[in-house]
Amino acid sequence: MREDRAVTRLAGLLMALLLAGCATLGGGKPVTLDPYAERFVKLTLEIGEIEPGYVDAYHGPPAWAEAVKGKARAIDVVAADVAALKAEIDALPASRLDADQAKRRAYLSAHLRAAAFRLRMAKGERAAFADEAEALFGVRPNIRPLTDFDPALARIEALAPGEGPLSERVAALRKRYEIPADKLDAVMRAAIAECRTRTIRHIAMPAGEAFTLEFVTNKPWGGYNWYQGGAQSLIQVNVDQPVFIDRAVDLGCHEGYPGHHVHNSLLDVRLARGKGWVEFSVFPLFAPIGFIAEGTANAGIKLAFPGGEQLAFEQAVLYPLAGLDPATAPKLAELTAATAALSGAQYAVADQYLSGKIDKAEAVALLQKYQLTNKARAERSLRFIETYRSYIINYGLGREMAAAYIDKAGASQSARWAAMETILSTPFLPADYTK
Ligand SMILES: [Zn+2]
Secondary structure (H helix, E strand, O other), rough: HHHHHHHHHHHHHHHHHHHHHHHHHOOOOOOOOOOHHHHHHHHHHHHHHHHHOEEEEEOOOOHHHHHHHOOOOOOHHHHHHHHHHHHHHOOOOOOOOHHHHHHHHHHHHHHHHHHHHHHHOOOOOOOHHHHHHHHOOOOOOOEEEEEEEEHHHHHHOOOOOOOOOHHHHHHHHHHHEOOOOOHHHHOOOOOHHHHHHHHOOOOOOOOOOOEEEEEEEEHHHHHHHEEEEEEEEEEEEEEOOOOOOHHHHHHHHHOOOOOOOOOOOOHHHHHOOOOOOHHHHHHEEEOHHHHHHHHHHHHHHHHHHOOOHHHHHHHHHHHHOOOOOHHHHHHHHHHHHHHHOOOOOOHHHHHHHHOOOHHHHHHHHHHHHHHHHHHHHHHHHHHHHHHHHHHHHEEEEEEEHHHHHHHHHOHHHHHHHHHHHHHHHHOOOHHHHHH
């Protein structure tokens, strides 16, 4: 009897397990996204052959890149494959996907949707700024009229009083805060080292992770992280224009820690290699992951330097290294904080310029006015807008959404960093910020 009861209990337990299995996996075989992910990577590499710059980083099997090098098929053929792969992935029954595979499915589907739109752009199709942003990054920006930013300009008037246009007065004020060229390397290295120290207290980085720092010219951007695979990055800083002292920490956090270097390293080591999720061996630029990357890279500055810690560090370490007077640091911090309210003005200028409503000279003038900068820097901003178009929303709007997600974790530093680590090391989509 005792045995019988044990057998009955065992049978009941087995039945319960089977039912539990049915509830999550629907009776069919569990599905892995692995074969779909491989097709996604190969298609992404092929789109990279159609559009140079589309693939920001790749560290998967070299043979896959070799196979498409210089051999991209016609855009329509690639687009048909992208549509077919997306349809197959979308049709997978949810009941056969466990939690991890469901996340991979959402990630791959969102990225194929973006790829399909990017291929339409490669054929010359153009959409309105907000429509393009939504199609590529999965987030619709609210484009406010430029007049919305006039009150912020009026507040800045008080910080830079005098005659002539406000942009020239602010540019003249900022000029006092340029890092001398011969001090730039030391200042940048000290800034990145501090960003790293503050990050690795909270996020375990792969052994041997490292970066190389280079100074370059004639680029449309201010800084760039070229991820090399194996937790190695090449960080480039554009020195066409002198670098302001408060940009050192920004760049160190954004390109390095906890920004792009950390993000790419974690996706590579924990997902691509750690779990064999090969879709994380490739980084398409014009896709939702771009929104996550730029937003976290910018939100990481305040996370690593909460409250007045950036100013305190700059006064104690970076100003002396640059040969600048630390007593003048609060003035620049105040100005930078006030100009942050103007970040959305760039979207309005880009929208008008890219849709042909204003010409180049008008766009440069508006960027000068609303970014409070000199002509050369405004021209570089316009070059960035021409090259990357709606990608610019990833910085301001991306930062706001990442920061709001981190804020939801509460005031504790460990909880805030844990929230950041989740974004940086899982198949995280912009829609996940508001879930
Ligand atoms: Zn960036």
